[in-house]
Amino acid sequence: xxxxxxxxxxxxxxxxxxxxxxxxxxxxxxxxxxxxxxxxxxxxxxxxxxxxxxxxxxxxxxxxxxxxxxxxxxxxxxxxxxxxxxxxxxxxxxxxxxxxxxxxxxxxxxxxxxxxxxxxxxxxxxxx
Amino acid sequence: xxxxxxxxxxxxxxxxxxxxxxxxxxxxxxxxxxxxxxxxxxxxxxxxxxxxxxxxxxxxxxxxxxxxxxxxxxxxxxxxxxxxxxxxxxxxxxxxxxxxxxxxxxxxxxxxxxxxxxxxxxxxxxxxxxxxxxxxxxxxxxxxxxxxxxxxxxxxxxxxxxxxxxxxxxxxxxxxxxxxxxxxxxxxxxxxxxxxxxxxxxxxxxxxxxxxxxxxxxxxxxxxxxxxxxxxxxxxxxxxxxxxxxxxxxxxxxxxxxxxxxxxxxxxxxxxxxxxxxxxxxxxxxxxxxxxxxxxxxxxxxxxxxxxxxxxxxxxxxxxxxxxxxxxxxxxxxxxxxxxxxxxxxxxxxxxxxxxxxxxxxxxxxxxxxxxxxxxxxxxxxxxxxxxxxxxxxxxxxxxxxxxxxxxxxxxxxxxxxxxxxxxxxxxxxxxxxxxxxxxxxxxxxxxxxxxxxxxxxxxxxxxxxxxxxxxxxxxxxxxxxxxxxxxxxxxxxxxxxxxxxxxxxxxxxxxxxxxxxxxxxxxxxxxxxxxxxxxxxxxxxxxxxxxxxxxxxxxxxxxxxxxxxxxxxxxxxxxxxxxxxxxxxxxxxxxxxxxxxxxxxxxxxxxxxxxxxxxxxxxxxxxxxxxxxxxxxxxxxxxxxxxxxxxxxxxxxxxxxxxxxxxxxxxxxxxxxxxxxxxxxxxxxxxxxxxxxxxx
Numbered sequence: 001x002x003x004x005x006x007x008x009x010x011x012x013x014x015x016x017x018x019x020x021x022x023x024x025x026x027x028x029x030x031x032x033x034x035x036x037x038x039x040x041x042x043x044x045x046x047x048x049x050x051x052x053x054x055x056x057x058x059x060x061x062x063x064x065x066x067x068x069x070x071x072x073x074x075x076x077x078x079x080x081x082x083x084x085x086x087x088x089x090x091x092x093x094x095x096x097x098x099x100x101x102x103x104x105x106x107x108x109x110x111x112x113x114x115x116x117x118x119x120x121x122x123x124x125x126x127x128x
Numbered sequence: 129x130x131x132x133x134x135x136x137x138x139x140x141x142x143x144x145x146x147x148x149x150x151x152x153x154x155x156x157x158x159x160x161x162x163x164x165x166x167x168x169x170x171x172x173x174x175x176x177x178x179x180x181x182x183x184x185x186x187x188x189x190x191x192x193x194x195x196x197x198x199x200x201x202x203x204x205x206x207x208x209x210x211x212x213x214x215x216x217x218x219x220x221x222x223x224x225x226x227x228x229x230x231x232x233x234x235x236x237x238x239x240x241x242x243x244x245x246x247x248x249x250x251x252x253x254x255x256x257x258x259x260x261x262x263x264x265x266x267x268x269x270x271x272x273x274x275x276x277x278x279x280x281x282x283x284x285x286x287x288x289x290x291x292x293x294x295x296x297x298x299x300x301x302x303x304x305x306x307x308x309x310x311x312x313x314x315x316x317x318x319x320x321x322x323x324x325x326x327x328x329x330x331x332x333x334x335x336x337x338x339x340x341x342x343x344x345x346x347x348x349x350x351x352x353x354x355x356x357x358x359x360x361x362x363x364x365x366x367x368x369x370x371x372x373x374x375x376x377x378x379x380x381x382x383x384x385x386x387x388x389x390x391x392x393x394x395x396x397x398x399x400x401x402x403x404x405x406x407x408x409x410x411x412x413x414x415x416x417x418x419x420x421x422x423x424x425x426x427x428x429x430x431x432x433x434x435x436x437x438x439x440x441x442x443x444x445x446x447x448x449x450x451x452x453x454x455x456x457x458x459x460x461x462x463x464x465x466x467x468x469x470x471x472x473x474x475x476x477x478x479x480x481x482x483x484x485x486x487x488x489x490x491x492x493x494x495x496x497x498x499x500x501x502x503x504x505x506x507x508x509x510x511x512x513x514x515x516x517x518x519x520x521x522x523x524x525x526x527x528x529x530x531x532x533x534x535x536x537x538x539x540x541x542x543x544x545x546x547x548x549x550x551x552x553x554x555x556x557x558x559x560x561x562x563x564x565x566x567x568x569x570x571x572x573x574x575x576x577x578x579x580x581x582x583x584x585x586x587x588x589x590x591x592x593x594x595x596x597x598x599x600x601x602x603x604x605x606x607x608x609x610x611x612x613x614x615x616x617x618x619x620x621x622x623x624x625x626x627x628x629x630x631x632x633x634x635x636x637x638x639x640x641x642x643x644x645x646x647x648x649x650x651x652x653x654x655x656x657x658x659x660x661x662x663x664x665x666x667x668x669x670x671x672x673x674x675x676x677x678x679x680x681x682x683x684x685x686x687x688x689x690x691x692x693x694x695x696x697x698x699x700x701x702x703x704x705x706x707x708x709x710x711x712x713x714x715x716x717x718x719x720x721x722x723x724x725x726x727x728x729x730x731x732x733x734x735x736x737x738x739x740x741x742x743x744x745x746x747x748x749x750x751x752x753x754x755x756x757x758x759x760x761x762x763x764x765x766x767x768x769x770x771x772x773x774x775x776x777x778x779x780x781x782x783x784x785x786x787x788x789x790x791x792x793x794x795x796x797x798x799x800x801x802x803x804x805x806x807x808x809x810x811x812x813x814x815x816x817x818x819x820x821x822x823x824x825x
Contacts, residue, residue: 021686022641026603026634029627030610065595067724067748094598095591113595113602117609 013037014124015060017047017074018092019067023113027061027092027120034121043067044074051084059088059127061111064101075105088127157246161189162239164205176227176248178220189244193217194224201229205242208233217246225250276301276343276364279350282357284309284323293366297339322347326360341368397558400428404562408569417573418447421530421540421566427452429558430542432460432520436468436476437530437538437570444468444480444538456520463516468507475507479527479539485560487551489524496522521545526556528563532571540566585761592775596645600638607631607638648776651710652761655783662704662787664812669708669739670695670732676712677730680720688725689745691716695732699739702812707784714777715743715804723747723801739808746801755794781806789813 014036018024021042028038039055041047043066051057060078064071071091079085091102094113102110111123151158157173159166169184177184177192189205190198194216201215210232217227226249233242270277276291278301285308289301304312313319322334326347335344345364352358404424411417422433432451436444446467451460468476479486488505496504496518498511506517506525525543529536540563544550551559611631614620620628654660677693684691712730719728723745731742750758759782761775778792781804785792789809796802 020599020603022603022634022637023599025630026606026610029630030606033610033623033627067722094595094602096594113598114605115602117606117613120606 012128013039013055013057015039015041015047015050015055015057015062017041017044017060017062017066017071019043019063019065023063027115030117030120031124036124044069044071044077047074048077051078051087052081057087059090059108059124061090061092061124064091064093064105065095072105075107079106090123154245155247157248158243159184159189159246160241160243162241164188164190164202167241173246176219176225176246177217183220191218193227204229204231205233214249217248226253274366276345276362276366278304278364279359279361280309280323280327281359282327284327286312287359291364293341293343293364296366296368297341323360326362327357329357335367341366342371343367393554396428397561400424400558401561401565405565408565412573412576414570414573414577415447417569421570422448422450424566425540425542425559425562426450429555429562430525431545432456432543434463434476434541434543435530435538435566436480436541438480438536440574444470444476447538451520459516459520463513463520466508466510466513466516469509472507472509473503474505476527476539476541477507479529480536483529483531483536485526485528485556487524487526487556489551490548491523491525492548493518523548524550526551526559528556528559530563530567530570532567537567537570537574589775593645593649597642600641600645604635604638604642607635648780651780652776655780660707660783660787662707662813664702664704666700667703667705667708669699669701669703669741669808670697672705672708673712673730673732673741676709676716680713680716683717683720684728687720687723689720689723690727691720692727692729693731694729697734699732699734699810701739701808701810703788703808704784707788711781711784711806712741712743714781715741715806718777718804719743719745719747719802726801734810737810739810741806741808742803743806744801744803749798749800750794750796750802751798755796758794759792787813 012035014031016024016027016031016038018027018040019042024040024042028040031038039047039050039057041050044062045068047060047062048069062071062074069077075089078087078089088108089105091098091105091107091110092113092115093101093110095101098110098112108127109123111120151170152172154170154172157170157176159169159173161167166184166187166189169181171181174181174184179187190201193201197215200213203209204211204213210230212228212230215227215229216224218224228247228249229244231242231244233240235241270290272292274291274293276289276293276297276299278289279287281287285306286304289299289304291301294301309323310320313323316338318334318336319338322332322345325332326349329349331346331348333344333346335342337343343364344367345362348361348363349357350359350361407420407424408417411420418435418437422435425433431453432449434446434450435448437447438444444467446464449460449463451457468480470477472478474486474488491505496506496514498504498509498514503509504514506514506522508514508517520543522543523546525541527539527541530538530540540559542551542555542559611620611628614623651660673695674693677691681691716728716730724747726746728746729742729744731744733740759778761779782792785806785808789812790807792804792806794802794804
């Protein structure tokens with residue numbers, strides 16, 4: 001996939017932050033197939049590192065339950081950084097009560113697993 | 129001569145007058161009769177019979193008495209009998225009176241005269257009758273009074289012994305008369321001493337037993353004209369009935385007092401226990417329940433009360449110290465910091481060890497001093513602990529175990545700050561009853577807490593299971609929808625082949641993941657229902673380890689781990705191959721998950737008849753307090769906010785190994801990785817342990 005060294009700015013960059021390798025890979029691939037430039041990260045820390053190197057996604061799709069740095073921890077780091085605070089965040093989760101969890105981190109939206117492809121594309125499209 | 133005669137006559141007259149006066153002055157009636165005819169009477173005679181003197185003179189004496197007595201009078205006269213006799217005299221008016229008659233005949237110049245004196249016996253008779261009546265009454269009284277009346281002379285000899293009370297004593301009073309008290313009461317020192325005292329002149333009352341009776345005897349000395357003691361008089365009253373009644377009354381009173389005390393005690397017990405039950409029933413929360421328990425005992429049963437609880441992991445925690453005196457609340461709170469010393473031979477540690485109550489009394493400040501090698505009779509010898517106990521006050525105490533379902537959950541200590549003997553059998557029974565109720569409440573609160581915990585774990589599991597199932601389904605769905613979209617729009621022709629392959633491989637992996645998840649859930653269900661079936665055969669653990677490691681090669685790559693297998697020699701045992709693969713797979717998945725980015729090593733060796741499998745990672749590790757719990761259902765060493773998974777892997781590992789007769793343990797330091805060590809007897813599960821296993825023939 002992409003590397004942090006040559007991250008293009010612009011409105012077709014999407015961050016996928018998900019610890020499950022299969023899910024991360026599948027999400028990245030379908031979005032790439034639709035022409036998005038996808039930056040994938042296995043946890044919040046990796047995502048934060050990409051952002052701090054200058055990546056500017058139009059939206060961050062993020063799972064909440066992750067090792068090393070989970071979604072809540074990532075969000076609090078993000079909003080503390082004025083350069084990153086404005087990037088829209090969409091929570092992806094298989095748990096019940098995802099709407100409440102999304103609200104708890106102040107997310108802009110949420111996608112419940114299993115994610116419907118059309119819903120995924122329509123959601124990401126909204127942030128282009 | 130004439131003068132002499134005259135003088136003589138005069139003298140005779142004077143003598144006669146004197147005689148006459150004498151005759152008249154007599155209180156008796158006098159009469160002189162001759163041949164039964166009255167010649168002269170004195171005035172008394174006239175008064176007695178109601179006749180004038182003239183009427184009497186010349187009258188026959190027999191007319192003056194009742195006809196039936198006339199023969200008697202005639203016989204006395206005829207015989208010249210001068211012995212007195214009684215007649216019924218008849219007055220002029222016909223009335224009669226008893227008369228005592230005495231006559232004497234005499235010769236008077238050749239004539240036989242008879243002088244008769246008569247005395248009216250009416251008054252004498254009346255007096256005699258009256259006296260007899262008095263005597264009769266006295267005799268009746270003495271004979272019938274419930275007393276014994278006795279008199280003893282100065283020598284100690286009985287003069288009198290009378291009274292109805294004698295019958296009850298079985299004593300014949302008459303037989304005592306003439307006998308000496310010293311002989312009669314030989315051997316009865318009490319009675320003999322009383323007789324001596326009274327003969328010494330003392331007046332007193334003595335009471336005591338005699339035969340079956342109880343006598344109260346008043347002793348009075350008899351004295352002669354010179355005031356010298358001449359004997360003793362005693363009046364004994366039979367107090368047997370009264371004493372028995374008094375005893376009965378005292379007994380009844382004692383019974384009534386005992387019954388009242390028992391009723392009051394029962395009332396106190398039941399109201400105290402009812403209040404305690406009410407308070408204990410008011411909450412199911414564990415900590416609240418622990419706080420209520422010592423409060424229930426103060427002040428009714430103790431000046432202060434301590435509750436030490438044995439937690440489920442065996443540690444003793446002092447959960448509450450309650451003091452009746454609000455001024456000592458701060459000191460009491462201070463005491464809660466001190467836990468009894470388990471090594472102490474007495475007090476709380478002893479009760480917790482033995483599960484039996486103990487009471488201690490007669491304690492003073494000296495008994496509560498730290499004393500070198502010795503132990504004060506409470507559960508500590510720390511000087512600061514002891515001085516705190518002295519400040520709170522302790523003279524006696526009892527400690528009762530809090531036992532439910534055969535397990536000692538703690539100990540309740542009831543303390544009296546002032547009474548050195550406060551805790552007897554009744555208090556102990558009450559303390560044990562209170563402890564019993566406390567035990568039920570604490571046990572219920574623990575069960576409630578466990579149930580709450582189980583519900584929380586189940587809810588969390590459902591949430592995690594949902595997450596775990598949705599993740600592979602999500603990948604599967606995206607892959608399917610993506611391919612479907614390509615087919616429907618025709619864009620599939622331009623889709624890179626790599627993407628299609630990748631999508632299909634993803635679909636295959638997700639399907640397998642789903643099957644594995646479902647299998648795990650079914651395993652849990654089977655284990656819970658004790659229906660884990662084992663298909664026993666000769667299995668090489670080294671081969672299984674190598675194969676499972678191969679299957680996880682892709683996963684290891686994705687996790688950034690190098691996976692090393694060290695299984696140089698075969699380790700064959702009688703096990704279930706599929707279950708063994710599951711064990712290795714679960715351990716390896718965990719190692720890759722929690723040790724991502726670091727090397728993971730699997731090794732197998734054989735030590736005698738035991739095969740050993742080690743899976744070592746260098747990941748986040750497991751804190752010591754959580755190490756025991758990770759093999760429980762739905763447990764994980766870390767928050768589910770960071771790591772997914774059902775939390776079932778290690779639970780299944782442990783249960784499968786237990787079924788195979790083996791074991792699993794973990795050695796870990798946070799941040800330094802974890803090593804799981806499996807040990808399996810090559811002989812397989814012990815006979816009979818796999819009842820449900822069909823097994824090969």
